[in-house]
Amino acid sequence: MVPRLTDARKELRRAQIAEAAVRCFGRNGLERTSIADIIAESGLSAGSIYAHYRNKADLVQAVARGDLAERARVLGGHASSDAPPDPDELLARLIAAIDPVKARLGVQTWGEATTNPAIRDIVVDMTDRMRAMLQDCVTAWLVKVECHEPAEARESAAPIAHRVMALYQAELLYTALESLPEETAP
C-alpha cells in the first residue's frame, strides 16, 4: 500500500477541470457543452476528468455550487462591513460586483434548476442563505443608522431584504442578456 495523489494535488485538478468547465458553460451553455469541449479547454483528457468527477451531472453540480458559493462570499464581504450601507447602496455594490461570465452561468443554472432536482436544491439553498445574509445586513443598518429597536428591526428588514434580492437577481439576468459570450478561437 503506497502511492496516491496528495489531497491538495487532487483538489487542484478538480479546480482546473471546474474552471475550464465554467468557461465552456459561460460560452455555450450547460447542455451544449460537451465533454470534448471541456477536454479541449482544460488540456486534460477524458480519463482524467472521469477520475475526478463521477460524470457530467456531477461536474455541473460542482460548478453550480461553486458559482453560487462565490457569489454568496462576495455578498458576505460587501454586506458585513463596519458601517452598514443603506439598502440602495447595498444593492448598488452588489450590482457593481457582477461579472458577465458568472451572470450567464447563474442564469443558466436557474434554467437547469427548473427541471433538475439536485441543481434546484443547490439554488434554493444558496438563495435562502444569501437572502438571510442580506437580512442581517439590512437589520444592522436599521439598528445602527436608523436607530430601530433590534427586536423589531429584524422583522422590518425581511421585506426589504427580499426586494434587494429580487432586484439583484433581475440585474443578474439583464447582465447575462446584455453580454455576448466571447467566441472560441478558430
Next chain:
Amino acid sequence: MVPRLTDARKELRRAQIAEAAVRCFGRNGLERTSIADIIAESGLSAGSIYAHYRNKADLVQAVARGDLAERARVLGGHASSDAPPDPDELLARLIAAIDPVKARLGVQTWGEATTNPAIRDIVVDMTDRMRAMLQDCVTAWLVKVECHEPAEARESAAPIAHRVMALYQAELLYTALESLPEETAP
C-alpha cells in the same frame, strides 16, 4: 395545381405541436426534450413535425416567442384597465396571474438566451416591450390618480416600471423553482 392544407388547418397543426412541446419543455427542459418526446406527447410523427417546423431550433424559437407573447398579452390586459392600479397592486395582479408551467418555461428561456442569439433577441425584445407597457400603466396611474403632469409623469414612471418588472421577473423565478414538474406517466 390543386390541393393544399388550408392556412387555418396548418396553423392548428403548428399549435398542436407547439403545445405538446410546451408540456415537454416544462417537464424536462429545452435541451433534454428530444423530438421523440414531442412525437409521443403530440401523437404525431417525425415527418409531420418537420413539415411544420424547419428543425428543433425553429420549434424552440416559436415556443419561446409564443410564451413571451402570451405573457405580454396578459400583462396588457391587467395594465390597461380604466382605473389604473397603483404599482403595488399592479405587481400583485401580475404575480397572481403566473402559471407554474409557463414560469418554468420562461426561466429556461432566459438560460437559453444567454448563449443563443436568436432566443436572446426574442427575450430582450419582449422584455423591452413589456417594460414599456408597464411604464404606460404607471404613467396613467400617476396622471389620473396621483394628479401628476403628463409630461413629467412619463419620466418618473420609468424607474417605477423598471422595478415592477424586476420584481415580477424575480417572482417568476421563485415560482419556477418552487413548482416541481409533474412526472410523466409510467
Next chain:
DNA sequence: TCACAAAAAGAATCTCTGTTCTGCTTGTGT
C-alpha cells in the same frame, strides 16, 4: 533510487437524437 498503484491519455464503444427518405393516406379544387 525503486516499485507499483494511481492517474492520465486516447482510442473504442454504445446509446441516443436530430434529420431525412420512402411510401401510404387524406384533403381539396374542379
Next chain:
DNA sequence: ACACAAGCAGAACAGAGATTCTTTTTGTGA
C-alpha cells in the same frame, strides 16, 4: 366523384456525445 399534390407515419441514417477500457506515464512512500 376524382385526381393528385401535400400531409403524414414510420423506418432508416448519420453523427455526436457520454462513458468505459486499455495502455502508458507519473508521483509517492520506502
